[in-house]
Structures are given as C-alpha cells and as structure tokens.
Amino acid sequence: MNTLFSLFLFFIGLPVVLMVALHWFRRQRSMRNRIEFGFKCFLILCACIAIFTTIGIVLSVLFEAIRFFQIVPLTDFLFGLEWSPQTAIRADQVGSSGAFGAVPLFTGTFLITLIAMVIAVPLGLLSAIYLSEYASSKVRAIGKPVLEILAGIPTVVYGFFAALTVAPLIRNHASGFGFDVASESALAAGLVMGIMILPFISSLSDDVINAVPQALRDGSLGLGATHSETIKRVVLPAAFPGIVGSILLAISRAIGETMIVVMAAGLAANLTANPFHSVTTVTVQIVTLLVGDQEFDSPKTLAAFALGITLFVITLVLNVIALKVVKKYKEQYD
Amino acid sequence: MNVESTIKRTIAGRYRKERRFQQMGMISMVIGMMFLLWLLVTIVQDATSALRQTLVAVDISLDEDNFDQPINKASIKSASFGKMIKKSLRKDFPDVKKRKDKKQLYKIVSNGAEYAIRDSIIESPELIGTTHRFWVFADDEIDMLMKGLIDRNIEEGNRRVSDKTISWVDELVAEGRVETRFNWTFFTSGDSRDPELSGIWGAMKGSIFTILITMLLALPIGVAAAVYLQEFAPKNRFTDLIEVNINNLAAVPSIIFGLLGLAILINYFGLPRSVPMVGGMVLALMTLPTVIISSRTALAAVPPSIREAALGVGASRVQMILHHVLPLAAPGILTGSIISLARALGETAPLLVIGMVAFIVDIPTGPDSPSTVLPVQIYLWADSPERAFVERTSAAILVLLIVLVSINGLTAMLRNKVERRW
Amino acid sequence: MSFKENQEYQTVGNAFSDDPMITCRNVDVFYADKQAIFDVSLDIAKNEVLAMIGPSGCGKSTFLRCLNRMNDTIDICRVSGEITLHNENIHSRETDVVYLRARVGMVFQKPNPFPKSVYENVAYGPRLHGLAETKSDLNEIVESSLRRAGLWKEVKDRLEQAGTGLSGGQQQRLCIARAIAIQPEVILMDEPCSALDPIATSVIEELIDELKQQYSICIVTHSMQQAARVSQRTAYFHLGKLIEIGLTDDIFTHPVHELTEGYITGRFG
Known part of the structure; x- marks a missing residue:
C-alpha cells in the first residue's frame, strides 16, 4: 500500500505539478518576473509543509494503527479493561491474548491530568489575577519572569524531580498517616505536572483577563465595588469563555505530556482512582512500547501507533475547540 | 433612607473578603516561586558534589x-x-x-x-x-x-x-x-556504565548537531512560510486551512512528532535510528509552527508605510520584502526563533521514540553518527540505579538549565538592544 | 489671546455656593511629574446641574474623576488640595473609597454595561451593598431605577436579555439606571452622550433634567449646546485651569474672560 502510494506520487503527481509550474513560469515576461515567480513558488512550498506534516502524521500513524486494528478489534482496544502488551510478543499469541484494552491507560491519563488541573487551575488563575490586578510593578517585575522560568524548564527535569524528590516525600509523609502509597504514585506525577502547567494557565489567563476592557472595571468600581468584587463579579464572568479555552489547552497539554509520567508514573496498567496508587498513561505506554527494538509487524509496536492516533485525535479536538473559543472571545472585545 | 447605614454595616466584612482574596492570589504566586526555589536548590545541592572526583x-x-x-x-x-x-x-x-x-x-x-x-x-x-x-x-x-x-x-x-x-x-x-x-571527566567524556567515567560531552555534541539541523531546517522554511502567509497569501479557504493547521500543530503533543519520525523517516525512508540528523528533522517539524507564528508577528509589526514607500518607488513585492520588510523584521524573527529552538533543545519525548535513547559511549563526530542529546542523557542517568548517577544527573540538569537560561538571557538582551518600536 | 501655562491666574466669576454638596479647594492633579489640574476651586450645589466645558485635553474629565476618586485606579496619579462631600474630606484617610463611590455615582463616556442581563446590571450595585433583603425588594429597586431612567417600558419584557444587546442610547440609560439603583447623592457624567445619536442624546438630556430634582449632577460635555440646555451653572476649563464659572445663561451670553469668549464663539476648540 505504501509503495503504491509513493509510485503514484512520483510518476503521476510530480510531473503534473512540474508541468503546471513550468507553464506558468513561461508565461512570465521578464527574467525578473520569472525569478520572482520561482521565489513565490518556494514560499508556497514552505507554507505547505505545515499541511504535509499534518497529513504525514495522520497517514503514517493511521496506517500503522489500521494494521493494529486488523489484529486487535477496535472495540477490544477502546473498551477492554486489561492492558498487558508484553504477553503478546510470542507469535502464536498474537491478538489472541486480548490484552490490548486501553481503558486503564485512559483512566490513568485522566487521573493524573485531573490531579494536575486541580493544582494548576486555581493556582495559575489566582497568580495571574494577583500579578495583573494587585501586584506592584516591582513584584510584577519579579513574579512574571519567575513563572516564565518555571515554564521554560525542560519536562525531563520535572520528571527527575518528581521521581527522586517529590515521590519519596509523598510516600514518607503519607505512610505516616497510614496510607499505602506506591513509590510511583499518580499523586507525585500529577502534582509536579500541575506545577509545570501552572505558568501556562497563568500566562494564558493573564492575556484573557487583560483583554477585558477597563471600562467594565471602571463601571463596577464607580458603583462602589471593591477590587475583589469587581474581579469576581465582572472581570472573571466576562473573561469566562477565554479562561475555559485556556483550561482546555492546558488539559490537552497535560494529556500529551510525556517525560514527567514516563519518569514518575508507573508502568503497570492499574484500573484505579486512588491517587496514591501507581497508574500508567497513554504516553508512557507509547514510549515503553517503542523504546528498544521494534518489529513493525508485531501488535506490540503497532499498539503504540493506535495509542498515538487516539492521543492525536483527543488533543486535536481539545485544541480546535479551545482555539475557537479563545478566538471568538478575543473578537468580542476588539 | 437606610442606604448609608446598610453600606456602613457591611463594609468591614467586604474589606475582609478583599484582603483574603488578595492574600490567596499572593500565596498562589508564592507557591509557584517556592516550588521553583525548591527544585533549583535540590538540584544545585545534588549537583555540586559532581564537580569533584575522588582519586586514589x-x-x-x-x-x-x-x-x-x-x-x-x-x-x-x-x-x-x-x-x-x-x-x-x-x-x-x-x-x-x-x-x-x-x-x-x-x-x-x-x-x-x-x-x-x-x-x-x-x-x-x-x-x-x-x-x-x-x-x-x-x-x-x-x-x-x-x-x-x-x-x-x-x-x-x-x-x-x-x-x-x-x-x-x-x-x-x-x-x-x-x-x-x-x-574534568564529567565535561570531556561520553556516557559510561561506570559513573566515575561518564561525562556529558558526548550528549552535548549530540545536542549541538541536533539543534544545528533543526535550525537549518526550521528557520528558512519557517520564515519563508511566514512571509508567504503574511505578505502574499490571498484570503481564501486554502490559506485558512494552512493557518488553522499551523495553530493546531503548535499544540500537538511532542511525542506525536516522534511517531511521525519513526513511521516516515525511519521505517519508510529507511534513515538510520539514533542519529542527530533524524532527531533534528523531527524537532524541526515540531518547532516549525512556533517559528512561523512568531515570524508572522514580527512581520506584522512592520508598519504598512514602509511597504507603501518601497512600492511607491517602483520596487516589486519581492524586492520590497527582501530589501525592506525582512531586514526590519529580522530581530523579531530571530528572537522568536531562538526561543523556540531553546525549547527544542530541552525536548526529550520525540527523541526517545526515534531511538536517540541508546547507550552510546563514543563521542559523536557528525550529524550522522549515533548519539544522544543532553535531555535524553538526563533521562538515561535518572533511570540508572547507581547512587553516583544522581549527582551526575543533577549536574547535567544544571548544565542544561544554564545553557537554556543563557540563551534566553542573550535573546532578551538582543531584543532590548535592537528592538524597534513603531 | 496669549495664555502662558505656568502663569498665575484668577478664576473669573463666582465659583461658590451657599448650600454646597461638594466643595473643591485648590485642587492640583499630577500624572507623575506632569501637572494636569492647576489650583481649581469650585462648589457643586444641591439639586443643580453643573456643566464643565472646554477644549479636549483641558482636564475636565480628570477633574471629574477626582470627585469619586476614580483616579485611584491610575498608579501615577496624585491629587492634592481639598475636596469635601458634606464637609467630609474625601481624600482623607478615614474616608472609605467604596462608601464614597456608592454616594457619588458615575456614568462613563462610552456605555459600559456588564456582559450580564439587564436585570443583573441594575441589581449589581444593590446586591454589592446589601441594599435589598428580599428578592421582591430587589425587583422593586430594579423596576424603580429603570423607570426613573426612562427605560422600563422598553426593557420590561426582556429583563433577562444581555445588557450589551441594547442600542447605544438604551445602554447608556441602563448605565444611568445602574448608577441610581444605589441612591447616590451626586452623579458624575463624563460626556455621556458623545457616543450616541441626536435622538438618544435628547432622551438622556431630558432624563438629566428630571434627575436633578433628586441629585446633584456634574456633567462633562464637549457640546456647548448641551451644556446650555441641561445645566444651571457652567465651568470653563482651559489647559487644566478653571478660567471662568458662573450661571449658564451668563456664561453663554456675556462671557467675561477672553478665552471663554473665544471658545464659545468658536474661534478655537
């Protein structure tokens, strides 16, 4: 299928494109026009690379995912409760083990994302409000760059910190209270991910809050509202759609985040909602399945692509909605 | 009329709420700052011991x-x-x-x-x-x-x-x-199973090669795409499609780009695994959307009067762009691109998928020799059981952070120096 | 027509009233180092409409915003001199700015209804200050405020619709209803009709005429005709200085200062 496609591309598609381009090229009168026409073609080609990338992602990941679903039925993948890809390595067991149920991965991803958002949304929103509405210019001059540094730290650093510092801390403290805590608890990964997302939410909502016109604030203050009453009753409701958009973008980011969970969350696909237990996520499994030697005909490798297309679709839907909401919101106050 | 007394009665409570709200905001910000401090202090503490080495x-x-x-x-x-x-x-x-x-x-x-x-x-x-x-x-x-x-x-x-x-x-x-x-070993040698012999130079060189490839690909393509979209593109559905596409690509999880690289570059085109060339291509695709977006912002900031002036003396559109718009937008394009390249420098996940996670002792000699990169080296060491790798991991993190901070600091300086306000 | 910026000056006309609501004495306003208002003294009497006119940038809006301390929201702005409301200095430490603004309402240049329903817009102030104990109290306040703002008939069937969906003139009357819902003593209006068409403007002007029975009103306007129509007294500002003040009829028929005369006869503006 792949070779057929490329044959088509090289022997039919390419000459057609070249001939059309040549035709247009000949129609340009002067040499300068011809050069400029070539220049413009180059620009268009570069702009199209964005499209090619998307098509590339969809096609490549989709092709492998389709091959996976020929071995493991889609319903088993989407609704199966058990995930243990390693058992399916042996050839005689391919597809028959039924161990490609991705539900525990989805719940694990959801649990960690939830913990991250519980931390990041209030902290991010409140610090954005504080920085843009209350802080003196001196505090702002320190606070904003500090949050930007937090956003610029590579995720592998957060992962290291989560695994080596935060997780043992939680484990020691929580077992003091009689909780049974796994060394790779969802809580540790979620907590650190929350801190990673915090500056993302705070800078996005900062933009959104600043887009609320000063006239609305003046209207509220002029009626004798206190500053916090103005923020809570006028600014935040007015900024609500924009804030929802930012939160959706942040969720998409948390779902797609890889390094923190690879290093701090577990590998075992447990179906649990207990934040002290170990869970695994979609991204962790993609990495685990693909690190090491890959055979492109074993369902173990192909499963990674099935997970990849799921991840792509979910984050794409979230992004499309979020970008639309934010765009509409910004237009409202332009 | 009891308006006065009603307001006066409730006002103390309202101010209490005001103060509490303000405190909550401050506490949230301080929590973020404290976390950063905690992280940095922990890493610096662990890292300092890696600077010295015991000899017998x-x-x-x-x-x-x-x-x-x-x-x-x-x-x-x-x-x-x-x-x-x-x-x-x-x-x-x-x-x-x-x-x-x-x-x-x-x-x-x-x-x-x-x-x-x-x-x-x-x-x-x-x-x-x-x-x-x-x-x-x-x-x-x-x-x-x-x-x-x-x-x-x-x-x-x-x-x-x-x-x-x-x-x-x-x-x-x-x-x-x-x-x-x-x-010295830590700064001059490659990876090793023995912590006392391991260093970051191999990973550093891998990072340099990778980011060079990323830059060579992402910068020209990104700027060209931005110029087309900002200066030439007619307002039609095709242009809209490209725009929506770019905005969405910017938010696609990085690991998906790794899958793309694995399926197309390695599996389909048969390029080798674990080499900076492929890593650089994958990271270039990943950074392309952000380069395009920031370049477009820089191009849009060039005032129309400049364009009109150029066209008015008989320049063609291409001449206007090459002679006037691009040079004026260059500082903005450059700072925006450098910041996205700095992000790519810290990226790990897509490189794991395309096999840059292999254990490589030799120091890479070019973009086609197998290597790893600094963030992946951190990941590898963090996974090693030896106690001595903890300090090395922290030290490698410190090196990575120092590199990133200096890149961002230099960019900020560049921006302050050459930025034009219209 | 020479008038140097830092020259000492004397306000022409009687700036004071026997029964003042607000008194201003020697008010100076600075934005960082730049002085925007120079030594202005005047009174606003009970149940009168005072119009403030003058060329753009003359500081009349800045001065208006001092009267309920809206200038507090601008960091670099500093006010000196004495402004009293009922003999209470509004810039003193003891004066509570929330309470002050509840007593001195404000209507802004551009209608700025909150992105909430018509009802919620009017109920906002009473809810903040706890003026209504029951739902029916609140309904009553909303209805009477809308009635007094002359908007009730137009919106009574769509109280739940967004306030931002009304026409410009209706929006501005909604903002007036919102301001009078908390029964202030003074209403400050900052060019309330500048964004409106002539018909909406005349509705608002009639409204101002009615409101003066109950409130003191201080209105900044660009339009001399409007000042002549709605106000009893008029103050003319020029480059941050109060040049002339007096009964509106006198100012428009026999301006004393040459600057006032120049402005009114349209020689500059």
Whole structure:
C-alpha cells in the first residue's frame, strides 16, 4: 500500500505539478518576473509543509494503527479493561491474548491530568489575577519572569524531580498517616505536572483577563465595588469563555505530556482512582512500547501507533475547540 | 433612607473578603516561586558534589617482563595493566587473603584505571622499568563514601560499601593516597556504565548537531512560510486551512512528532535510528509552527508605510520584502526563533521514540553518527540505579538549565538592544 | 489671546455656593511629574446641574474623576488640595473609597454595561451593598431605577436579555439606571452622550433634567449646546485651569474672560 502510494506520487503527481509550474513560469515576461515567480513558488512550498506534516502524521500513524486494528478489534482496544502488551510478543499469541484494552491507560491519563488541573487551575488563575490586578510593578517585575522560568524548564527535569524528590516525600509523609502509597504514585506525577502547567494557565489567563476592557472595571468600581468584587463579579464572568479555552489547552497539554509520567508514573496498567496508587498513561505506554527494538509487524509496536492516533485525535479536538473559543472571545472585545 | 447605614454595616466584612482574596492570589504566586526555589536548590545541592572526583594513588611497578618484547606501542597496548593494579593493591594490603575479599579490594579503583595508566605509559614509555605512583579514579562507591553520600553509621547490610572496604579506604586516606580533584571527566567524556567515567560531552555534541539541523531546517522554511502567509497569501479557504493547521500543530503533543519520525523517516525512508540528523528533522517539524507564528508577528509589526514607500518607488513585492520588510523584521524573527529552538533543545519525548535513547559511549563526530542529546542523557542517568548517577544527573540538569537560561538571557538582551518600536 | 501655562491666574466669576454638596479647594492633579489640574476651586450645589466645558485635553474629565476618586485606579496619579462631600474630606484617610463611590455615582463616556442581563446590571450595585433583603425588594429597586431612567417600558419584557444587546442610547440609560439603583447623592457624567445619536442624546438630556430634582449632577460635555440646555451653572476649563464659572445663561451670553469668549464663539476648540 505504501509503495503504491509513493509510485503514484512520483510518476503521476510530480510531473503534473512540474508541468503546471513550468507553464506558468513561461508565461512570465521578464527574467525578473520569472525569478520572482520561482521565489513565490518556494514560499508556497514552505507554507505547505505545515499541511504535509499534518497529513504525514495522520497517514503514517493511521496506517500503522489500521494494521493494529486488523489484529486487535477496535472495540477490544477502546473498551477492554486489561492492558498487558508484553504477553503478546510470542507469535502464536498474537491478538489472541486480548490484552490490548486501553481503558486503564485512559483512566490513568485522566487521573493524573485531573490531579494536575486541580493544582494548576486555581493556582495559575489566582497568580495571574494577583500579578495583573494587585501586584506592584516591582513584584510584577519579579513574579512574571519567575513563572516564565518555571515554564521554560525542560519536562525531563520535572520528571527527575518528581521521581527522586517529590515521590519519596509523598510516600514518607503519607505512610505516616497510614496510607499505602506506591513509590510511583499518580499523586507525585500529577502534582509536579500541575506545577509545570501552572505558568501556562497563568500566562494564558493573564492575556484573557487583560483583554477585558477597563471600562467594565471602571463601571463596577464607580458603583462602589471593591477590587475583589469587581474581579469576581465582572472581570472573571466576562473573561469566562477565554479562561475555559485556556483550561482546555492546558488539559490537552497535560494529556500529551510525556517525560514527567514516563519518569514518575508507573508502568503497570492499574484500573484505579486512588491517587496514591501507581497508574500508567497513554504516553508512557507509547514510549515503553517503542523504546528498544521494534518489529513493525508485531501488535506490540503497532499498539503504540493506535495509542498515538487516539492521543492525536483527543488533543486535536481539545485544541480546535479551545482555539475557537479563545478566538471568538478575543473578537468580542476588539 | 437606610442606604448609608446598610453600606456602613457591611463594609468591614467586604474589606475582609478583599484582603483574603488578595492574600490567596499572593500565596498562589508564592507557591509557584517556592516550588521553583525548591527544585533549583535540590538540584544545585545534588549537583555540586559532581564537580569533584575522588582519586586514589596506586604504586605500579612497571617491570619490563609485564610487557611483550620488544617494547613498542602495540605491546604496551596489549599489556595487562589490570593485573599490575591488582598486584599493587595486594602488596599494599598483604593481610587480604580470601578470594572474596580480594575481589572487594580490587573494586576500590575504577574499571577505567587500567586504560588511564596505559595511556600515560604510551605517552611516556620511559617509565617502564620503574615503580611509579599513578593517581587513578576511585570507584564510584568509594567516591560516594568520600563525599559523605554513603553514611558510615548505618548498618553494614544496608550500606553499599562493606566495613572492610571502609577500613582499607581509611588506611589509604591516612597514607595521603586519596584526593579529590576537579572533575574534568564529567565535561570531556561520553556516557559510561561506570559513573566515575561518564561525562556529558558526548550528549552535548549530540545536542549541538541536533539543534544545528533543526535550525537549518526550521528557520528558512519557517520564515519563508511566514512571509508567504503574511505578505502574499490571498484570503481564501486554502490559506485558512494552512493557518488553522499551523495553530493546531503548535499544540500537538511532542511525542506525536516522534511517531511521525519513526513511521516516515525511519521505517519508510529507511534513515538510520539514533542519529542527530533524524532527531533534528523531527524537532524541526515540531518547532516549525512556533517559528512561523512568531515570524508572522514580527512581520506584522512592520508598519504598512514602509511597504507603501518601497512600492511607491517602483520596487516589486519581492524586492520590497527582501530589501525592506525582512531586514526590519529580522530581530523579531530571530528572537522568536531562538526561543523556540531553546525549547527544542530541552525536548526529550520525540527523541526517545526515534531511538536517540541508546547507550552510546563514543563521542559523536557528525550529524550522522549515533548519539544522544543532553535531555535524553538526563533521562538515561535518572533511570540508572547507581547512587553516583544522581549527582551526575543533577549536574547535567544544571548544565542544561544554564545553557537554556543563557540563551534566553542573550535573546532578551538582543531584543532590548535592537528592538524597534513603531 | 496669549495664555502662558505656568502663569498665575484668577478664576473669573463666582465659583461658590451657599448650600454646597461638594466643595473643591485648590485642587492640583499630577500624572507623575506632569501637572494636569492647576489650583481649581469650585462648589457643586444641591439639586443643580453643573456643566464643565472646554477644549479636549483641558482636564475636565480628570477633574471629574477626582470627585469619586476614580483616579485611584491610575498608579501615577496624585491629587492634592481639598475636596469635601458634606464637609467630609474625601481624600482623607478615614474616608472609605467604596462608601464614597456608592454616594457619588458615575456614568462613563462610552456605555459600559456588564456582559450580564439587564436585570443583573441594575441589581449589581444593590446586591454589592446589601441594599435589598428580599428578592421582591430587589425587583422593586430594579423596576424603580429603570423607570426613573426612562427605560422600563422598553426593557420590561426582556429583563433577562444581555445588557450589551441594547442600542447605544438604551445602554447608556441602563448605565444611568445602574448608577441610581444605589441612591447616590451626586452623579458624575463624563460626556455621556458623545457616543450616541441626536435622538438618544435628547432622551438622556431630558432624563438629566428630571434627575436633578433628586441629585446633584456634574456633567462633562464637549457640546456647548448641551451644556446650555441641561445645566444651571457652567465651568470653563482651559489647559487644566478653571478660567471662568458662573450661571449658564451668563456664561453663554456675556462671557467675561477672553478665552471663554473665544471658545464659545468658536474661534478655537
């Protein structure tokens, strides 16, 4: 299928494109026009690379995912409760083990994302409000760059910190209270991910809050509202759609985040909602399945692509909605 | 009319709420700051010990009968310096008799010691025939012990170093045969299974090659795409499609780009795994959307009057862009692109998928030789069980953070210096 | 027509009233180092409409915003001199700015209804200050405020619709209803009709005429005709200085200061 496609591309598609381009090229009168026409073609080609990338992602990941679903039925993948890809390595067991149920991965991803958002949304929103509405210019001059540094730290650093510092801390403290805590608890990964997302939410909502016109604030203050009453009753409701958009973008980011969970969350696909237990996520499994030697005909490798297309679709839907909401919101106050 | 009294009655409570709200905001911000501080302090604390390295002095008797005759480079290379080191250690501790104990004794010096001695003999073969004192790396466990990172006071069974080893090391210390020196190895060598021999130079070079490829691809393509979209593109559905596409690509999880690279570049086009070239291509695709977006912002900031002036004196659109718009937008394009490249420099996940996670000892020589990158090296070391890799991981993180901070700092300076306000 | 910026000056006309609501004495306003208002003294009497006119940038809006301390929201703005409301200095430490603004309402240049329903817009102030104990109290306040703002008939069937969906003139009357819902003593209006068409403007002007029975009103306007129509007294500002003040009829028929005369006869503006 792949070779057929490329044959088509090289022997039919390419000459057609070249001939059309040549035709247009000949129609340009002067040499300068011809050069400029070539220049413009180059620009268009570069702009199209964005499209090619998307098509590339969809096609490549989709092709492998389709091959996976020929071995493991889609319903088993989407609704199966058990995930243990390693058992399916042996050839005689391919597809028959039924161990490609991705539900525990989805719940694990959801649990960690939830913990991250519980931390990041209030902290991010409140610090954005504080920085843009209350802080003196001196505090702002320190606070904003500090949050930007937090956003610029590579995720592998957060992962290291989560695994080596935060997780043992939680484990020691929580077992003091009689909780049974796994060394790779969802809580540790979620907590650190929350801190990673915090500056993302705070800078996005900062933009959104600043887009609320000063006239609305003046209207509220002029009626004798206190500053916090103005923020809570006028600014935040007015900024609500924009804030929802930012939160959706942040969720998409948390779902797609890889390094923190690879290093701090577990590998075992447990179906649990207990934040002290170990869970695994979609991204962790993609990495685990693909690190090491890959055979492109074993369902173990192909499963990674099935997970990849799921991840792509979910984050794409979230992004499309979020970008639309934010765009509409910004237009409202332009 | 009781308006006055009503307002006055409730006003104290309203101000309390006001203060509480403000405090909550401040606390949230402080939590973020404290976390950053905690992270940095922990990493700097762990990292500082990696800057020093423990060395042990061994007196090696370089008798000629240890070497094949005639003595030349080849025979030095084939000589067994490991045996000589063991012999020297046995001489220093004649009481050690049991085989198991001897094994422990040999483990005081690093596995790399024999090669270090070999290299210095190759350099100065006149030492052959004498007994010479060599300073060689101690094993990582001894290094940890000397740095106080292994606690002598806990029970022997829970400790990585036995009581016997400790007593030998103490003896060596008493003889002045243990020293700590600045850890050059960490900055000059590649990865190793032995922590005391491992360094970040290999990963650094891998990072440099990778980011160079990323820059060479993402910068021209990104700027060209931005110029087309900002200056030429007609307002139609196709342009809209490209725009929506770019905005969404900017938010696609990075690991998906790894899958793309694996499926198309490696599996389909048959490019090699684990090389900076492929890594750079994948990262270029990943950074392209952000480069395009920031370049478009820079282009849009050039005022239309400049364009009109250029067109007004008879320049073509291409001339107007190349002669006027691009030079004026260059600082903005550059700063925006550098910031996205800095992000790519810290990226790990897509590179894991395309196999840049392999264990590679050799220092890469070009974008086509297998290598790893700094963030992946951090991931690999963080996964290693040896205690000594913790300090090295922290030190590698510190190096990465310093690189990123200086790139961002330089960019900020550049921006302040050349930024034009219209 | 020479008038130097830093020259000492004397306000022409009687700036004071026997029964003042607000008194201003020697008010100076600075934005960072730049002085925007120079030594202005005047009174605003009970149940009168005072119009403030003058060329753009003359500081009349800045001065208006001092009267309920809206200038507090601008960091670099500093006010000196004495402004009292009922003989209470509004810039003193003891004066509570929330309470002050509840008593001195404000209507802004551009209608700024909150992105909430018509009902919620009017109920906002009473809810903040706890003026209504029951739902029916609140309904009553909303209805009477809308009635007094002359908007009730137009919106009574769509109280739940967004306030931002009304026409410009309706929005501005909604903002007036919102301001009078908390029964202030003074209403400050900052060019309330500048964004409106002539018909909406005349509705608002009639409204101002009615409101003066209950409130003191201070209105900044660009339009001399409007000042002549709605106000009893007029103050003319020029480059941050109060040049002339007096009965509106006098100012428009026999301006004393040459600057006032120049402005009114349209020689500059």
